[in-house]
Amino acid sequence: MIAEIPFWQRKRLDEMTAAEWESLCDGCGKCCLAKLEDEDTGEVYYTDLVCRYMDQDTCGCTVYPQRLEKVPACTVLTPANIGEFHWLPHTCAYRRLAEGRPLAEWHPLRSGDPNSVHEAGISVRHRVQSEGAVAEEDWEEHIIHWVI
Numbered sequence: 382m383i384a385e386i387p388f389w390q391r392k393r394l395d396e397m398t399a400a401e402w403e404s405l406c407d408g409c410g411k412c413c414l415a416k417l418e419d420e421d422t423g424e425v426y427y428t429d430l431v432c433r434y435m436d437q438d439t440c441g442c443t444v445y446p447q448r449l450e451k452v453p454a455c456t457v458l459t460p461a462n463i464g465e466f467h468w469l470p471h472t473c474a475y476r477r478l479a480e481g482r483p484l485a486e487w488h489p490l491r492s493g494d495p496n497s498v499h500e501a502g503i504s505v506r507h508r509v510q511s512e513g514a515v516a517e518e519d520w521e522e523h524i525i526h527w528v529i
Contacts, residue, residue, distance in 0.1 A: 389484060394475070395460035402460070405474045407488050407498045410440030410505040411528055412456050415512050416468060417520060425468040428523040430512040431505065440504045470528050472503055 388401050397405075415430040431437070432452060434444045442448055448455045458466065458475050469476040474484055484491050487501035499506045508527075515523060 387490070389474075389478060389490065393460075394463065394478060397460070404490060405478070407472075407474050407485075407503070408440050408495060409470070409472065409498050409503050410435060410509070411470045411473065412458075413440075413442070414505065414509065414525075414528065415520060415523075417524065426524045427528040428520055429505075429509050429525045430515055430520060430523050431509045433511050433513045435509075435511075437509060437511075438506065440499070440506050 388397065389405065392401070394402070410431065411427070413432045413435045415428045415432075417426045417428065418424070419426070432442070432455070434442055434448065434451060436443050444451050449457065456466070463475055463479045466476075471477075472485060474488055474490075477484060485501075485503075486492070487497045487503060489495045489497055494500075498504045512520075
């Protein structure tokens with residue numbers, strides 16, 4: 382018997398079910414990093430600050446079902462808007478698939494292990510602090526260069 386081709390290899394992003402779409406998230410937490418945008422160049426800089434609702438051990442959102450009520454500016458990725466998020470890291474599964482690249486070997490859908498993203502050193506686990514711990518005028522001091 383021939384193994385079935387995984388959904389992410391046989392479906393376009395806009396053909397995926399809601400559950401399939403959600404499962405593409407590798408749990409790295411990078412989209413929850415506070416970002417600063419240069420007004421002149423449009424360049425986006427990541428900081429080591431994360432949303433106050435991120436569980437820093439799992440890199441998951443502690444209020445995911447209510448995240449838009451709690452954080453109206455929270456990033457919501459959809460097949461229709463994925464191209465608008467030029468700042469997504471190159472490791473992001475949504476970005477990788479939108480660009481025609483395969484999922485990385487460490488991605489939980491490929492490895493079968495939700496911790497593989499952390500073990501591969503891709504996630505922000507234990508490398509960040511809550512945005513509430515730093516005054517917004519000091520965020521520039523927290524720009525990082527390790528997100529790719």
